[in-house]
Structures are given as C-alpha cells and as structure tokens.
Amino acid sequence: xxxxxxxxxxxxxxxxxxxxxxxxxxxxxxxxxxxxxxxxxxxxxxxxxxxxxxxxxxxxxxxxxxxxxxxxxxxxxxxxxxxxxxxxxxxxxxxxxxxxxxxxxxxxxxxxxxxxxxxxxxxxxxxxxxxxxxxxxxxxxxxxxxxxxxxxxxxxxxxxxxxxxxxxxxxxxxxxxxxxxxxxxxxxxxxxxxxxxxxxxxxxxxxxxxxxxxxxxxxxxxxxxxxxxxxxxxxxxxxxxxxxxxxxxxxxxxxxxxxxxxxxxxxxxxxxxxxxxxxxxxxxxxxxxxxxxxxxxxxxxx
Amino acid sequence: xxxxxxxxxxxxxxxxxxxxxxxxxxxxxxxxxxxxxxxxxxxxxxxxxxxxxxxxxxxxxxxxxxxxxxxxxxxxxxxxxxxxxxxxxxxxxxxxxxxxxxxxxxxxxxxxxxxxxxxxxxxxxxxxxxxxxxxxxxxxxxxxxxxxxxxxxxxxxxxxxxxxxxxxxxxxxxxxxxxxxxxxxxxxxxxxxxxxxxxxxxxxxxxxxxxxxxxxxxxxxxxxxxxxxxxxxxxxxxxxxxxxxxxxxxxxxxxxxxxxxxxxxxxxxxxxxxxxxxxxxxxxxxxxxxxxxxxxxxxxxxxxxxxxxxxxxxxxxxxxxxxxxxxxxxxxxxxxxxxxxxxxxxxxxxxxxxxxxxxxxxxxxxxxxxxxxxxxxxxxxxxxxxxxxxxxxx
Numbered sequence: 001x002x003x004x005x006x007x008x009x010x011x012x013x014x015x016x017x018x019x020x021x022x023x024x025x026x027x028x029x030x031x032x033x034x035x036x037x038x039x040x041x042x043x044x045x046x047x048x049x050x051x052x053x054x055x056x057x058x059x060x061x062x063x064x065x066x067x068x069x070x071x072x073x074x075x076x077x078x079x080x081x082x083x084x085x086x087x088x089x090x091x092x093x094x095x096x097x098x099x100x101x102x103x104x105x106x107x108x109x110x111x112x113x114x115x116x117x118x119x120x121x122x123x124x125x126x127x128x129x130x131x132x133x134x135x136x137x138x139x140x141x142x143x144x145x146x147x148x149x150x151x152x153x154x155x156x157x158x159x160x161x162x163x164x165x166x167x168x169x170x171x172x173x174x175x176x177x178x179x180x181x182x183x184x185x186x187x188x189x190x191x192x193x194x195x196x197x198x199x200x201x202x203x204x205x206x207x208x209x210x211x212x213x214x215x216x217x218x219x220x221x222x223x224x225x226x227x228x229x230x231x232x233x234x235x236x237x238x239x240x241x242x243x244x245x246x247x248x249x250x251x252x253x254x255x256x257x258x259x260x261x262x263x264x265x266x267x268x269x270x271x272x273x274x275x276x277x278x279x280x281x282x283x284x285x286x287x288x289x290x291x292x293x294x295x296x297x298x299x300x301x302x
Numbered sequence: 303x304x305x306x307x308x309x310x311x312x313x314x315x316x317x318x319x320x321x322x323x324x325x326x327x328x329x330x331x332x333x334x335x336x337x338x339x340x341x342x343x344x345x346x347x348x349x350x351x352x353x354x355x356x357x358x359x360x361x362x363x364x365x366x367x368x369x370x371x372x373x374x375x376x377x378x379x380x381x382x383x384x385x386x387x388x389x390x391x392x393x394x395x396x397x398x399x400x401x402x403x404x405x406x407x408x409x410x411x412x413x414x415x416x417x418x419x420x421x422x423x424x425x426x427x428x429x430x431x432x433x434x435x436x437x438x439x440x441x442x443x444x445x446x447x448x449x450x451x452x453x454x455x456x457x458x459x460x461x462x463x464x465x466x467x468x469x470x471x472x473x474x475x476x477x478x479x480x481x482x483x484x485x486x487x488x489x490x491x492x493x494x495x496x497x498x499x500x501x502x503x504x505x506x507x508x509x510x511x512x513x514x515x516x517x518x519x520x521x522x523x524x525x526x527x528x529x530x531x532x533x534x535x536x537x538x539x540x541x542x543x544x545x546x547x548x549x550x551x552x553x554x555x556x557x558x559x560x561x562x563x564x565x566x567x568x569x570x571x572x573x574x575x576x577x578x579x580x581x582x583x584x585x586x587x588x589x590x591x592x593x594x595x596x597x598x599x600x601x602x603x604x605x606x607x608x609x610x611x612x613x614x615x616x617x618x619x620x621x622x623x624x625x626x627x628x629x630x631x632x633x634x635x636x637x638x639x640x641x642x643x644x645x646x647x648x649x650x651x652x653x654x655x656x657x658x659x660x661x662x663x664x665x666x667x668x669x670x671x672x673x674x675x676x677x678x679x680x681x682x683x684x685x686x687x688x689x690x691x692x693x694x695x696x
Binding site: 196198199201202203204205206207208209212216217220221223 | 305306359360361380381382386387388390391392394395396397398399407408411412453454457
C-alpha cells in the first residue's frame with residue numbers, strides 16, 4: 001500500500017488537477033489484471049480447496065461427498081500421515097542444508113574468482129532447466145543405481161549401509177538437493193555480486209583474517225541472498241513428490257506430496273484427506289518460514 | 303592476534319615495482335615517509351598512486367622491492383597482520399553493522415575488551431557520537447566518510463592510508479573535511495598517507511607532496527616549494543598552472559641563464575633551471591605575469607618598477623573571476639598563456655579580445671625544465687572557451 005501511495009503522490013503532486021485525478025486511479029487500473037489473475041487462479045481455488053478439506057463422505061456412496069464442516073478430516077490426516085510430514089520437513093531441511101553447502105562456494109567463486117568464466121558457469125547452472133525435471137530425476141536413478149559408479153565406489157569402501165542408495169532417503173535427499181540447487185545458487189550469487197569487494201578488503205584491513213572476514217563480513221552481507229535461497233529451496237522441496245516417487249522406496253521414504261498425490265488420484269474418496277493435507281502443509285510451511293524470517297531476516301524481506 | 307606485527311617508525315618503500323601482466327603500475331619506487339607526517343601522493347588516475355597505497359596496506363603484493371615500517375619488513379604479510387589501516391574511496395562501511403559496531407570492528411578483532419568505549423571515543427573525535435546506533439545506509443556521504451575515518455583511526459595504526467577519501471563529496475563539504483582531517487591528524491599525530499588527484503587538496507593538507515606519473519615519482523617536497531619551482535613539465539602543469547614555452551639556452555649572465563623563447567630573450571635564475579644548456583621548456587606561473595599596453599609599461603599601477611622580461615602577445619579571452627581577472631593571451635609561438643591580474647583598482651583594465659599587449663614578469667620567478675619528452679597542453683585552462691572566442695572574432 002505504501003508503494004501505491006507513493007506512485008499516486010509522485011504522479012499527482014507536480015501536475016494540474018486533471019492529471020492529479022487520473023494519477024489517483026491509474027495505479028489501481030494497472031494493478032487490476034494482476035489482481036484478477038490472483039483472485040481467479042489463487043484465491044478462488046484456495047477457498048474451494050478449503051471447503052473440500054471439510055467435506056464428509058456420503059455414507060454408502062463411495063466417491064460422493066457433501067458440504068460439511070468436518071474438522072475430523074484434519075485430525076485423521078495428521079495422525080495417519082504424521083511420519084510423512086516429518087519426512088517432508090526433514091528431507092527438505094537436509095536438501096536445503098546440502099544445497100547451501102554446495103551453492104555458497106559456487107556462488108562465491110562465480111562472484112569473486114570466476115573472471116571471464118563467470119558467464120559459462122552461469123550457463124552451466126541454468127542449462128539443466130532446458131530439459132525436463134522428470135527426465136533429470138530419472139537420470140539420477142542411473143547415477144545412484146546399485147551398479148552405478150557412486151554406489152559401487154561406496155560399497156567398495158564399505159561405507160554404504162544396506163548396500164543401496166536408490167530406494168533410500170539418501171537418494172531422495174540427493175535428488176531434492178540437485179533439483180533445487182540453482183534456486184539456492186542464484187540469489188546468493190546475486191547478493192555477493194552486488195557487494196563492494198572493498199568491503200571484504202576492509203575486513204582484512206581491520207585485522208580480520210580470511211575466515212573471520214567471511215564469518216563477520218561476507219556471510220552477514222549475503223544474508224538476504226541466503227535467506228531467499230533457503231526459502232526458494234525449502235518450500236518447493238517440502239511439497240515435492242517427484243523425487244520420492246522416482247528415487248525413493250514405496251514405504252519408508254514417502255513424503256506428504258506423495259500422499260496428497262495418491263489421495264487425490266488413486267484412493268477413492270480421498271479428496272477431503274488430500275485437501276486437508278495440502279492445507280496443513282501450507283500452514284506448516286508458512287509458520288516455519290515466518291519464524292525463520294523473523295529470526296534471520298533483514299529489513300528487506302519483512 | 304596471531305601474526306600481527308608491531309612496528310613503529312618511518313614508512314619506507316624500497317625499489318618497489320608492481321606489474322599487472324604487461325602493465326607496470328608502479329616502477330621502481332623508493333620513498334620514505336617520516337613518522338607522524340601528513341604525506342600526499344598526487345597524480346592523475348592510472349599513475350600508480352592507489353596501487354602504491356594498496357601495497358602498503360597489504361591488499362596487493364609488490365612484484366619486486368620491500369615495504370618496511372621502521373626496521374620491520376612487512377613485504378609479503380597479509381593486510382590483517384599490518385599496523386596499517388585504510389580509509390577506502392567508497393568508504394566500504396559494513397552495511398549490516400551499526401556505526402558503533404563498524405568502528406568497534408578493528409578493536410574487537412585485536413581482542414580489546416573495551417572496544418565499544420574505544421569506538422565511542424573515535425566517534426567523538428569525528429564529531430558523530432549521536433549517530434552511533436544508525437546503519438551506514440542512513441547516513442549522508444560526509445557522515446559515512448567520517449565513520450570510515452573513525453573506523454580506521456580507532457586502531458591507532460602506525461600508518462593511516464586515505465584513498466581519495468573526499469572524492470565523493472561536494473566541494474563545500476570537501477573543503478570542510480580537508481580542514482577536519484588535518485585537525486585530526488595534528489591531534490592524533492599519526493602518519494597519514496593521502497592519495498588524491500586533486501592538487502589543491504594535496505597542497506592544503508600535506509606536509510610533503512609527491513607527484514606521481516606513469517608509476518614513478520616526478521617530484522617530491524613541501525607544497526609551496528613544489529609550486530614555486532617545478533622540476534618537470536608534468537609537475538609544472540599538474541601542480542597549479544604554468545605558462546610554458548619551448549626555448550633554448552643561449553648564454554649566461556651572472557646568476558642567470560639567457561634563453562631564447564618564441565624569439566624573445568628571457569632570463570632564468572641558474573638555480574631555477576633543471577637543465578643548463580640546450581633545449582628547455584621555459585615556464586612562469588600565471589599570477590607572476592602582468593599585462594602592459596607597451597613594453598615596460600606595467601598596467602598594474604601598484605608596482606613602481608618595470609618587471610624585467612617581456613613578450614608581445616594578443617588578448618584572446620578575458621574572464622572576470624572576482625578577486626582576479628584571468629586573461630588568455632596568444633604569444634608569438636601560437637601557444638595560449640594565462641595571466642591572472644588581481645583586481646586591485648577600482649577602474650578595471652579595459653582590455654578586449656584582439657587587443658595587442660605586452661606580458662611582463664620578474665625573471666626571478668621564471669623557471670626552466672627539460673624539454674625532452676615533455677608535452678605542452680594546448681591551453682592551460684578554458685581550452686574550448688578559447689576556440690569559441692576565436693570563432694567569434696574571426
């Protein structure tokens with residue numbers, strides 16, 4: 001709203017009464033298409049989903065529902081699928097952590113050390129987007145397969161418990177980490193690239209060695225990028241079902257996304273449960289993100 | 303602090319060369335800055351002055367040569383190991399820290415328990431204690447500059463490096479900060495090395511000025527001395543303005559060399575000539591030159607005696623500056639010379655572009671530098687204005 005007021009004032013102030021009048025409704029007119037889009041494709045489906053999540057089954061007619069305020073749907077969904085929620089948050093958290101560990105050095109190298117290779121590195125990060133997400137995830141099955149190089153090497157070294165990577169949580173986390181890595185790299189790169197290298201030099205000039213400079217200057221300065229990157233990785237990863245479907249096992253690695261998918265498309269009469277799960281997941285992520293941003297956020301995001 | 307090197311004494315730069323690929327930024331530089339002095343490195347952009355500063359800070363390592371403070375060799379040590387602090391041109395304040403935390407950064411790294419109190423004292427020194435809780439983004443350019451100075455000063459470094467710290471400020475604030483910096487330097491008594499391309503800034507603040515060009519020091523000395531007697535054509539033009547003309551030494555008359563410049567015979571004190579025979583660049587400062595309607599008739603009526611040497615010229619442009627009037631005159635060789643006449647009389651001298659005049663000066667003020675490799679700029683100043691005037695005259 002403050003942005004709106006600013007636009008209005010900026011346009012209206014120096015001009016005559018005519019333009020001032022136009023200036024007051026012009027921003028709203030420009031906002032209209034976006035607002036309409038949001039209402040039709042976001043607000044209405046959301047309300048619809050919420051009403052579905054409270055529906056009750058028609059006794060005796062499987063697949064039929066009636067409008068209700070059945071909050072028990074939430075309770076049963078939560079109790080029955082609590083492990084899946086746990087896994088979703090855990091896997092997403094792990095993937096975010098690993099993506100951060102991989103992305104930060106990469107973004108740092110691109111911002112400060114890459115020189116003329118910077119463009120090429122950027123292309124390498126973005127290029128995988130040109131192929132299908134599903135195909136790339138399937139490719140990981142080959143990479144992590146029992147006869148693949150990774151599993152073979154680890155087995156040779158006797159450091160792989162169980163002897164498999166695929167069908168375990170490791171494969172799911174690896175897939176999630178890989179698929180969302182660019183969303184971590186790009187915001188961190190943007191925030192590092194924007195930073196004045198002199199500021200990092202100033203750290204050294206003021207008696208901080210390389211590590212201390214990184215801890216007290218570089219990392220805090222790139223926090224907006226880290227924050228954006230972790231959110232962009234964690235949120236979609238928590239709701240993802242493709243990686244668990246293609247790389248995980250049928251039982252022990254299913255995430256909430258897989259449950260929602262099967263409840264919607266495979267289980268007869270699963271609509272209210274699926275909707276309740278979706279809503280719960282959304283609320284859970286919102287709450288987590290809120291706490292997270294409150295704790296680590298800068299003024300730029302809140 | 304592991305690795306921190308205590309060192310006291312003069313800063314000595316010995317035969318330092320810095321090469322970036324094929325480009326030699328600093329070329330066999332040797333320099334000694336006495337402890338506690340205000341030293342200015344003056345030069346155009348790309349002359350190697352900032353590279354020199356960065357090598358003293360440890361942000362660049364010299365290709366050859368040594369950098370010492372007192373008897374401690376600092377060559378090869380890291381920036382955080384040196385008792386040297388820098389005020390960066392862009393200030394480089396930490397954007398995520400408050401002003402107080404910015405200033406306390408250095409003392410904290412050095413393990414001082416009362417870092418915050420030290421920071422507050424330093425802010426007191428730059429007269430900003432009331433802004434300690436703000437973030438750098440909430441400060442004006444001048445305030446940020448002071449914080450940058452405080453952040454460096456609080457560490458009481460043996461040498462404080464200032465990399466064009468006033469470049470981003472407007473003229474009035476710059477003047478104010480020049481006085482301020484000089485006051486602080488006198489108060490704390492540290493060695494200041496100030497890098498600037500602004501000759502006026504260097505002259506007003508520094509005890510010693512070194513003029514750099516192409517990675518070498520052209521001339522070094524107290525500002526007044528350097529202004530009075532430039533040793534090279536570059537210095538003559540970079541430090542203030544000079545009227546220069548190609549000439550040739552033809553003989554000697556007592557303490558003076560006699561030279562032929564644009565067909566006029568002039569005298570140069572032998573002690574003020576960088577060369578003693580052959581081709582020279584003859585020079586005289588604009589304010590030392592006076593205008594006359596006729597030979598040996600000085601218009602400046604406050605002077606009772608004729609000034610000595612003179613030359614025929616044509617007025618090209620007259621601009622009234624206030625305390626003085628600047629005349630651009632064309633001399634016999636076609637070069638444009640500049641003349642400052644103080645506005646001492648109530649009646650202004652009535653000279654118009656196109657008027658023939660004589661320019662006169664006291665030979666004691668003349669100087670000569672080597673002609674070899676020197677270029678005379680087209681016009682001392684107001685280059686385009688001269689051509690404009692010419693256009694309108696023709």
